[in-house]
Amino acid sequence: MKGPILTIVVPCYNEEEVFPETSKQLSAVLSNLIDDFLISSESKILFVDDGSRDRTWVLIEKEMAKNPLVKGLKLARNAGHQNALLAGLEAAAAQSDCVVSIDADLQDDIRVIRTFVEKYRDGFDVVYGVRDKRETDTFFKRTTALGFYRFMNKIGINLIPNHADFRLMSKRALDELFKYKETNLFLRGLIPLIGFPSTKVFYDRKERVAGESKYPLKKMFAFAFDGITSFSITPIRFVTFLGFLAVIISALAGGYAIVQELTGHTESGWTSIIISIWFVGGLELLATGIIGEYIGKIYREVKRRPRYTIEVDAFSNHNEGKQKLKVLMNKVGK
Template sequence: MNLPILSIIVPCYNEQEVLEETTKLLNAKLKQMITENLVSPKSKILFVDDGSKDNTWHLIYKASLKNELVKGLKLSKNVGHQNALLAGLFAAKDSSDCLVSIDADLQDDIDAINEMVRKYIEGYEIVYGVRSSREADTFFKRFTAEGFYKLMDKLGVKLIFNHADFRLMSRRAVGELEQFAESNMFLRGIVPLIGFNSASVYYERKERLAGETKYPLKKMLAFAFDGITSFSVTPIRLVMLVGCLSFVVSLIFGMYFLALKLFGNTELGWTSLITSIWLIGGLQLIALGLVGEYIGKIYKETKRRPKYIVDVDLFNLPIPRKLVNMEGDEHGSIIETRKLSENN
């Protein structure tokens, strides 16, 4: 049996503090797997620069020149983690048998990659990296994260519990993923829809190597809301249900107050009037906002704009080392890379 060609896809956004250590650890891991005859010597590590504003691309570029196992892909602007991950998967698909996606901070255990590849060799086409526990998280993060998975399950979205974007996919699975042409890509929900033979590998999540998280509370909430509205129409149905209940309640109270008026027991009440107006007004604004969110997603889908634009591709267009000026500054290196890529 031929050894599988593995590509490790690492989306990066402003990761200069952690990138050198990440490169060192992933390089050692890949070399170990090659030595153990678990993967082919043709295997690669592909760093995807998602429009970073620091020296992330410069570090990727230099690492690719010094190490044959390291490749880089530079996007023209920041397009978000999910799209950057897709860019890496699609760029490496044709040259790989299986692909593993992992975040640059390496909080996900790279030792689990060995077991993922073994599962692939056994015949599984999708292998999910699943956290065995959340004991290391704060109470707030643990409560909100687990609440999100439970809420998505109640809404009819089947996610892998405690799984993020640490997973292995076969080339065939990535090829099927490429058929999903929607603009709002929520991979944690889309990948299970592919339906191929899958398995899970459990691991303990570690502390971030360096730098700061790129997913603060605001982004986490936005990500969760995007996942809900991308996969379920239940929220908009709940709004309709609230509207129907409000209508029924208003009819009951209307008949009640009419009876009071007929019997002469009614009194003018400013408080009840203004409260009801504010309540109904608030519900209407919430409903309009939710409907607008869905309409906005439809609008984006109809545009059919590309999810990302590749600026420099060092994976499919290798640069001759003898032509590269290793002493150039960051911007000079990037410009030189682009020109050499175009010439190739």
């Protein structure tokens, strides 16, 4: 049986330090799978340059010139990791039977890509790469990550715990994913909504080979908050609850003040007044901020702006060129 055409999609942002090793290791994995007839010889690695400011795209071009397994896609600007990943998935889906997405830092165990393909051949449309342990993380990151997954589960968002963006998806699953048109992308939350047969493959995450993490603390919190507000209105309901709570506390305080007045035990002072003002003011600012976040998302959605812009497509153009050459040769033959 002919193996499926597999494309490995790798979003890259300022990855010149790690790119040579990433390309080398992924090429070896792909070659082994081809040699073992698990995948088609037409399978490729697609590096997506997300508007890098270093020499990442230059290195991708050089690698394409000498390595037939490597192709590239260059975005005109930095569109963000999720958009860059989506750009690669959309480009790959048109010419592949299945697609594996993986970050460029080689922290995910590329050896389990073989298992991904085996699971796909067993009939699974989505294969999630799940971290078996988080021992390489700091205590703070490990604790906050665990708290994030628990919180998302509590508010009704179905995430795969300890899974990032290392996964395999069939063409059928990708076609369904592309029907979700929202601008505020949170792929970890969208993909479980598809509902096709899925499974998990566990692996141990490694240290980054080179370079620095593209997800510092600030970005991690922003990403988590974006995921929460993209899939749930629970934060707004929580603000409503706080509003009711503030009203009840104010009513009780007012009742207490009236009782004190009637019994002649009133005492003048500004501390309680200032505290109450700060408390209510803080609630109002919190409510305004959270509601504003949702309004901002609505604002971005209704504009329907492109999620990314492709500057150089060295993946699709390659296949189009072969088709044009084939047509030209047929004409010459006639």
